[in-house]
Amino acid sequence: EFVRTGEFPDKRRYRGITALFITEFLLRRSNSTSMDKLILDETVMAVVASLDRHLAFIRVLVGVAPFLGLLGTVTGMITTFDIISFFGTGNARAMAGGISEALITTQTGLLVAIPGLYMCNFLTGRAENLKQQISSLGIYLKRYV
Numbered sequence: 206e207f208v209r210t211g212e213f214p215d216k217r218r219y220r221g222i223t224a225l226f227i228t229e230f231l232l233r234r235s236n237s238t239s240m241d242k243l244i245l246d247e248t249v250m251a252v253v254a255s256l257d258r259h260l261a262f263i264r265v266l267v268g269v270a271p272f273l274g275l276l277g278t279v280t281g282m283i284t285t286f287d288i289i290s291f292f293g294t295g296n297a298r299a300m301a302g303g304i305s306e307a308l309i310t311t312q313t314g315l316l317v318a319i320p321g322l323y324m325c326n327f328l329t330g331r332a333e334n335l336k337q338q339i340s341s342l343g344i345y346l347k348r349y350v
Contacts, residue, residue, distance in 0.1 A: 233248065246343065253339055256332040260325070275314065283303075
């Protein structure tokens with residue numbers, strides 16, 4: 206309906222990727238059928254690409270979190286061994302700080318990575334679904350351009 210009339214979707218009523226897609230197309234529309242079909246294809250590609258833009262950052266965070274935890278584990282163990290080399294094994298209280306550092310950083314890395322992995326997979330699936338919807342809408346709208 207919006208493509209035929211050339212009206213922009215009302216931002217208060219129509220939200221989401223579909224409204225963004227139609228608005229982007231209407232802003233770039235040329236009223237030449239052959240050019241509008243090319244603009245429609247280009248708009249589909251631009252909107253689909255925007256869905257993947259931030260997913261890469263989330264994937265990196267999820268991948269790096271366990272390694273940061275491991276780094277903390279290594280530094281905690283180094284601290285513990287430094288204490289052992291200086292005081293010997295008789296000072297459990299001094300060693301506890303390094304062991305605690307090792308365990309807390311490992312736990313934090315896992316607490317970030319495990320839910321992050323779930324959310325990354327969820328968002329990737331949602332993005333794929335939205336990409337399919339936008340591609341289908343682009344094919345459908347070509348009939349009315």
